[in-house]
Each structure stands twice: as C-alpha cells, then as structure tokens.
Amino acid sequence: MQVFKIRPFTFKDRASFRALFDDAFVNEVADWTNNVYGGLTIDAKRVAYVHGSVDPWHALGMTATEDDDAPAIFIEAHVCVVSAKGDGVVGYEKKDF
Structure with missing residues (x-):
C-alpha cells in the first residue's frame, strides 16, 4: 500500500x-x-479527485490515477474567485497576488 x-x-x-x-x-x-x-x-469507483496546484493540501491528495472510473484531475491553477450565477453558469475571476 x-x-x-x-x-x-x-x-x-x-x-x-x-x-x-x-x-x-x-x-x-x-x-x-x-x-x-x-x-x-483507495479502492473507489465513480469518484473524481480534483486538485489545483495552488491548493496547499494537494500534496496529500490523489493527483494521478490509472483508473478511468476514479480519475485524478490536477489543474495548474491560478488563485481565482469562483462563483455560480443565478442562471447556473459558473464563472471565475483571476486574482494576481
């Protein structure tokens, strides 16, 4: 393990x-x-492990798998503000620090 x-x-x-x-x-x-x-x-199915490079906890998460039923999605990310609008559309605003 x-x-x-x-x-x-x-x-x-x-x-x-x-x-x-x-x-x-x-x-x-x-x-x-x-x-x-x-x-x-982890023996899991129908799970998506999503992490961003600016997330300080990504080192403790699943950032790669070989299982199509439990993919890992690792995003080279910028710090941004994510919000959902009333119409169901998710938008983001990039923040430079």
Whole structure:
C-alpha cells in the first residue's frame, strides 16, 4: 500500500499542541488512517479527485490515477474567485497576488 507521508507536517502541529502530538502518536494515527481509508491506493469507483496546484493540501491528495472510473484531475491553477450565477453558469475571476 502506498501511504501518505506526514513528517513535514508534524513540526507545525507540535508547535500548536505541544506534547499531545509526539512522533509515536502521529505515526500511530497515520497508520490507522492509511489502513482504514487505503492511503494513496483507495479502492473507489465513480469518484473524481480534483486538485489545483495552488491548493496547499494537494500534496496529500490523489493527483494521478490509472483508473478511468476514479480519475485524478490536477489543474495548474491560478488563485481565482469562483462563483455560480443565478442562471447556473459558473464563472471565475483571476486574482494576481
């Protein structure tokens, strides 16, 4: 099973929660989560995994699959404001930062 790697995220968590999140605890709950939900080898159908390159959480998501019934869509994205109009048309406005 391919699993999520969490080590880069523990420093920030430890600063926020001190001793509650030591390495042993984080590794234990990460192993549990990967076992229950399948890590990066999720057995799912009729699901689309959509991520944008500016999403800070895309590193923890499915950005590539070989399954036509569960495709991964990775968008090289700009930060934008997405809104739905009353006529059902979705529009966006690009924001440059």
